[in-house]
Amino acid sequence: MELLAFLNLDELALAMSQMSMYPLFESAHYIVSVMSLKEQPGAVEVACRSPVACWVSSMLYCFGGAILSAVLLAEPPVEPFSNNSHVLVASLIWYLMFYCPQDLVYSCTSLLPVRLVLSGMKEVTRTWKVLGGVVQAQKKYQNSLLVMIVVGWAKGSGHGLISNFEQLVRGVWRPETNELLKMSYATKVTLIGAIVFSMQQSHILPVQKHQLMFLYTLFLVINKVRMMLTAPSFPFAPVETAIYRVLFGMESTHSPSANEADVSVTSPPETCTAAAEAIKPASPRHNGSVCCDAEQNAAPSAEADVDCSLKLAARDDQQTAAERIRTD
Amino acid sequence: MNLFSLLDLNELALGMSKLSMFPLFDTAHYVVSTMALKEQPGAVDVARRSPFACWFSAMLHCFGGAVLSGLMLAQPSVAPLSNTGSVLLASVVWYLVFYCPANLVYRCSASLPVRLVLSGMKEVSRTWKVLGGVTQARKQYTDALLVMIAVGWARGAGGGLISNFEQLVRGVWKPETNELLKMSYPTKVTLVGAVLFTLQQSYRLPVKEHHLIFAYTVFLVVNKVWMMLTGSTSSPLAPLEGVLYRTFFALQPEQPSCATQVYPGTLAHLSGKNSDKGAAACATQKRTNSAAETGGKRSVKGSHTETRKDK
Numbered sequence: 001m002e003l004l005a006f007l008n009l010d011e012l013a014l015a016m017s018q019m020s021m022y023p024l025f026e027s028a029h030y031i032v033s034v035m036s037l038k039e040q041p042g043a044v045e046v047a048c049r050s051p052v053a054c055w056v057s058s059m060l061y062c063f064g065g066a067i068l069s070a071v072l073l074a075e076p077p078v079e080p081f082s083n084n085s086h087v088l089v090a091s092l093i094w095y096l097m098f099y100c101p102q103d104l105v106y107s108c109t110s111l112l113p114v115r116l117v118l119s120g121m122k123e124v125t126r127t128w129k130v131l132g133g134v135v136q137a138q139k140k141y142q143n144s145l146l147v148m149i150v151v152g153w154a155k156g157s158g159h160g161l162i163s164n165f166e167q168l169v170r171g172v173w174r175p176e177t178n179e180l181l182k183m184s185y186a187t188k189v190t191l192i193g194a195i196v197f198s199m200q201q202s203h204i205l206p207v208q209k210h211q212l213m214f215l216y217t218l219f220l221v222i223n224k225v226r227m228m229l230t231a232p233s234f235p236f237a238p239v240e241t242a243i244y245r246v247l248f249g250m251e252s253t254h255s256p257s258a259n260e261a262d263v264s265v266t267s268p269p270e271t272c273t274a275a276a277e278a279i280k281p282a283s284p285r286h287n288g289s290v291c292c293d294a295e296q297n298a299a300p301s302a303e304a305d306v307d308c309s310l311k312l313a314a315r316d317d318q319q320t321a322a323e324r325i326r327t328d
Numbered sequence: 329m330n331l332f333s334l335l336d337l338n339e340l341a342l343g344m345s346k347l348s349m350f351p352l353f354d355t356a357h358y359v360v361s362t363m364a365l366k367e368q369p370g371a372v373d374v375a376r377r378s379p380f381a382c383w384f385s386a387m388l389h390c391f392g393g394a395v396l397s398g399l400m401l402a403q404p405s406v407a408p409l410s411n412t413g414s415v416l417l418a419s420v421v422w423y424l425v426f427y428c429p430a431n432l433v434y435r436c437s438a439s440l441p442v443r444l445v446l447s448g449m450k451e452v453s454r455t456w457k458v459l460g461g462v463t464q465a466r467k468q469y470t471d472a473l474l475v476m477i478a479v480g481w482a483r484g485a486g487g488g489l490i491s492n493f494e495q496l497v498r499g500v501w502k503p504e505t506n507e508l509l510k511m512s513y514p515t516k517v518t519l520v521g522a523v524l525f526t527l528q529q530s531y532r533l534p535v536k537e538h539h540l541i542f543a544y545t546v547f548l549v550v551n552k553v554w555m556m557l558t559g560s561t562s563s564p565l566a567p568l569e570g571v572l573y574r575t576f577f578a579l580q581p582e583q584p585s586c587a588t589q590v591y592p593g594t595l596a597h598l599s600g601k602n603s604d605k606g607a608a609a610c611a612t613q614k615r616t617n618s619a620a621e622t623g624g625k626r627s628v629k630g631s632h633t634e635t636r637k638d639k
Contacts, residue, residue, distance in 0.1 A: 046509070051577045053508035076402040078465075078479065082472035099577055168492070173503030 013214035028121035065158025152194030356449030393486025480522030
């Protein structure tokens with residue numbers, strides 16, 4: 001990485017990689033996590049009805065990644081709770097966030113500048129978590145790249161991946177949707193990070209650890225801040241759709257013969273409306289609160305927009321083709 | 329504990345703490361658990377349709393705590409099934425309770441005096457389970473209080489905490505409610521026990537182990553018997569709980585439905601002050617709360633149906 005050396009950033013990267021996460025960045029992570037729990041529909045009512053369920057739910061938000069990665073590696077899932085001070089800080093934040101008089105803490109932290117800083121800090125912890133997961137998996141499985149990727153991913157975006165079960169604690173069960181069906185920005189970006197870090201740790205990628213940490217953190221923070229400030233869009237959306245169209249696009253490979261054209265003329269609008277409907281429940285929330293849900297809704301909506309326009313174009317082509325055949 | 333030496337209870341407590349649970353108290357636990365399963369709506373139908381599902385469900389009722397604590401500590405969750413004697417005993421009890429001709433065993437054990445004794449004995453086994461969970465967690469995590477509490481709680485009240493998944497075995501799926509959202513009396517009292525035993529085990533409570541075992545068991549049994557005799561569904565901890573809830577978890581004053589919803593039966597005099605507005609505003613919430621607050625499984629069932637009718 002000559003660029004880093006050139007800009008004299010090597011020192012900075014090294015210093016950053018030795019930074020401790022615990023008091024500050026972890027707290028930011030807890031605050032942002034508990035805030036996003038509070039913004040879930042029905043969460044305040046649960047807090048009112050049963051504080052215990054609310055506490056368990058927020059602990060799953062804060063430590064979901066560690067729990068999931070422990071389950072994957074057959075380590076005790078209560079492991080994260082053995083760290084008394086972390087759990088105490090998280091519990092304190094949970095209490096202040098939900099039960100503070102006048103809702104003072106929540107209204108403070110949901111101010112845009114404060115939230116911007118906190119979200120940025122939360123993204124920093126993501127790097128450390130992904131790396132922690134990858135290293136944890138590497139201790140047990142030396143050469144298996146996939147295990148490292150999976151554990152790193154689970155540790156970095158655990159709460160999203162176990163969201164179905166976290167909702168179950170609150171009495172909500174929505175099996176028709178999950179994080180794999182509709183991957184959010186955070187989950188996608190964590191997957192990329194897990195792949196990159198796994199490759200670095202198994203010496204496939206010729207980068208040093210601290211440099212990669214620096215670059216990935218920078219990428220995460222800049223993206224997050226940009227998404228919160230401007231229109232939320234996934235930076236890799238074009239790449240993603242290109243890959244999707246090349247590898248997983250089904251209808252577009254058919255040649256428009258008469259019968260097939262008739263069938264496929266009807267199908268794209270259907271899928272399109274289905275996609276639009278799928279986004280509908282998410283979009284009002286995203287309009288309401290500018291920043292928090294950006295993470296969750298940005299990617300699907302952007303994706304679906306592109307998808308829709310593509311399919312509409314395809315449909316037009318097929319329609320004209322069908323008309324041409326008929327007139328012939 | 330001067331009280332203990334004064335009343336000459338020290339010997340008794342020590343003798344009790346060395347009591348073996350296996351044949352008698354465990355049997356009582358299995359009988360009461362299986363009876364509770366049989367009283368669930370639809371359980372008898374399941375027993376007719378698929379004895380195996382019924383057996384599995386009964387085993388989850390009997391060994392739920394051990395399974396859950398095993399999962400939490402990443403130990404084999406089939407470990408409780410490795411104890412052949414216990415499993416055989418539980419299976420025999422399950423068979424007799426469900427399939428005995430003329431329903432003889434169930435009818436015998438459901439008569440009040442027998443049930444009283446059996447429930448009391450089951451409560452005794454709860455103490456041992458909680459303590460077992462706490463010491464099991466302490467072996468792995470010496471100084472982690474929270475882990476010890478969680479594992480002790482899971483071990484003692486496991487059947488309740490995994491009830492969603494136990495119901496799933498019987499083909500019932502009720503995600504809108506779980507034991508955390510509506511904590512029943514056994515779950516609450518087990519949580520209290522887990523906290524106490526954890527504090528004792530980490531030397532933060534200046535009590536000896538056998539004293540605490542004795543005091544907690546007496547508390548459990550007396551409570552259970554009293555609740556069954558009076559048919560009251562409110563736990564003795566309800567007033568304390570109401571005070572704690574009002575001090576720490578009452579939400580903002582602009583939400584009267586939350587601030588005044590505290591436990592109707594026991595704290596009527598407290599919430600009665602602003603009952604004109606509050607009672608009407610949070611009538612529905614009170615109802616759900618009453619369900620949360622009730623002890624014993626039968627009463628929970630009753631209030632479930634109540635809420636359903638109201639909906």
